[in-house]
Amino acid sequence: xxxxxxxxxxxxxxxxxxxxxxxxxxxxxxxxxxxxxxxxxxxxxxxxxxxxxxxxxxxxxxxxxxxxxxxxxxxxxxxxxxxxxxxxxxxxxxxxxxxxxxxxxxxxxxxxxxxxxxxxxxxxxxxxxxxxxxxxxxxxxxxxxxxxxxxxxxxxxxxxxxxxxxxxxxxxxxxxxxxxxxxxxxxxxxxxxxxxxxxxxxxxxxxxxxxxxxxxxxxxxxxxxxxxxxxxxxxxxxxxxxxxxxxxxxxxxxxxxxxxxxxxxxxxxxxxxxxxxxxxxxxxxxxxxxxxxxxxxxxxxxxxxxx
Numbered sequence: 231x232x233x234x235x236x237x238x239x240x241x242x243x244x245x246x247x248x249x250x251x252x253x254x255x256x257x258x259x260x261x262x263x264x265x266x267x268x269x270x271x272x273x274x275x276x277x278x279x280x281x282x283x284x285x286x287x288x289x290x291x292x293x294x295x296x297x298x299x300x301x302x303x304x305x306x307x308x309x310x311x312x313x314x315x316x317x318x319x320x321x322x323x324x325x326x327x328x329x330x331x332x333x334x335x336x337x338x339x340x341x342x343x344x345x346x347x348x349x350x351x352x353x354x355x356x357x358x359x360x361x362x363x364x365x366x367x368x369x370x371x372x373x374x375x376x377x378x379x380x381x382x383x384x385x386x387x388x389x390x391x392x393x394x395x396x397x398x399x400x401x402x403x404x405x406x407x408x409x410x411x412x413x414x415x416x417x418x419x420x421x422x423x424x425x426x427x428x429x430x431x432x433x434x435x436x437x438x439x440x441x442x443x444x445x446x447x448x449x450x451x452x453x454x455x456x457x458x459x460x461x462x463x464x465x466x467x468x469x470x471x472x473x474x475x476x477x478x479x480x481x482x483x484x485x486x487x488x489x490x491x492x493x494x495x496x497x498x499x500x501x502x503x504x505x506x507x508x509x510x511x512x513x514x515x516x517x518x519x520x521x522x523x524x525x526x527x528x529x530x531x532x533x534x535x536x537x
Contacts, residue, residue: 247426248426249426251515252426255299255300255302255304256300259277260275260276260299260302260303261275261276261277262274262275263275263276265339267316267331267335268334270316270321270323270335271321272313272321272322272335273313273319273320274312274313274342274343275295275296275298275299275311275312275313276311276343277302277303277305277309278306278309280343280345280346281309281346282308282309282345283307283309283346283349283373284309284310284311284340284343284345284346284349285309285310285311285350285351285352286312286313286336286339286343286345286350286351286352287301287302287310287311288336288353288354288357288358288360289313289315289318289354289357290356290357290358290508291355291356291417291447291452292417292447293318293354293355293431293435293447294318294319294320294434294447295312295313295314295319296312296430296431296435297354297431297510298312298510300430300514301510301514301518304518305518305521309345311345311349313335313336313339315327315332315335315357315360316332316335317450318447318451319434323450327448327450327451329359329360330363332360332363333360333363333364333367337368337371337372340372348370350373350374350525350528351372351374351375351376352378352521353375353376353377353378354378354379354380354509354510355378355379355380355508356380357378358378358379358380359382361375361376361377361380362375362377362464362467365467365468365469365471366464366466369467369469373469373470374471374472374528375467375471375472376471376472376473376474376521377472377474377489378509379475379479381482381485382461382463382485382488402444403439403442403444404443405441405442406443407433410432410442410443410444411429411432411433414428414432414435416511418480418506418507420478420506420508420512421506422504422506423506423511423512424512427511428511431511461488464489465492465493471493471496471497472497472498472499472500472524473489473490473498473499473500474500474501474502474520474521475500475501476501476502476505476506477501477502477503477504477505478504478505478507479509480507486499500524502517502520503516
């Protein structure tokens with residue numbers, strides 16, 4: 231359990247004293263936009279100028295675009311979009327949530343955002359499975375896929391606890407924001423999340439409803455088995471691809487090695503030290519450094535097997 235999770239006042243105090251890089255990132259101008267995808271309104275955030283090379287950021291299960299708000303502005307040479315997948319955040323709801331549909335939402339956001347050329351898609355946890363689907367089915371339409379701590383041969387932690395009834399039950403309605411924040415947890419929980427990042431993410435994970443506030447995701451997503459990337463799917467990835475694993479995350483060294491083999495031994499596997507599964511919550515600057523280093527090289531090289 232996170233020590234600050236039951237003390238939202240301490241989160242708020244930590245946010246008030248957040249480091250300057252974090253405050254500058256949140257102060258960066260951002261456009262909130264929507265695009266219709268197969269009858270569902272998809273909300274996304276866009277940083278930077280259109281007609282630049284682009285990045286699309288894909289959140290994990292029960293998360294939303296604001297998990298990237300302190301990350302996206304740190305790629306100023308790109309047009310960066312972060313979407314709320316359907317069933318999450320301020321996007322619409324569907325009767326079902328296949329990964330193929332989520333992948334098409336990613337591509338639609340890239341097109342609507344005015345990104346120049348195919349985007350680089352970066353997905354975390356369940357969003358990594360969506361990214362794999364996009365790279366396998368629509369690889370010619372993306373410039374590269376980056377998968378952040380998404381264990382292909384295992385269910386995501388969000389799926390496991392959701393299907394076991396340990397989390398994501400019928401969301402409770404809280405009378406006020408402070409009461410809701412006191413109950414906020416990540417899945418899996420981790421001891422090292424930065425308080426000012428947690429405060430920001432938690433505040434943007436709520437929506438107003440009759441009687442108060444509740445969490446901004448559709449619990450129906452976790453009531454059934456979510457199709458996830460399989461070992462057979464990885465060899466179908468058509469774009470450049472890279473794997474990031476957190477030192478204390480869900481992609482263990484042996485899972486990372488298996489994924490590396492299935493991707494044809496051309497995907498770099500990059501470990502973020504001291505990070506837990508939710509890398510953007512506890513080691514955001516190390517994550518950005520790793521991504522910026524990778525992308526700088528990708529501008530000049532394409533693995534031979536994927537030319």
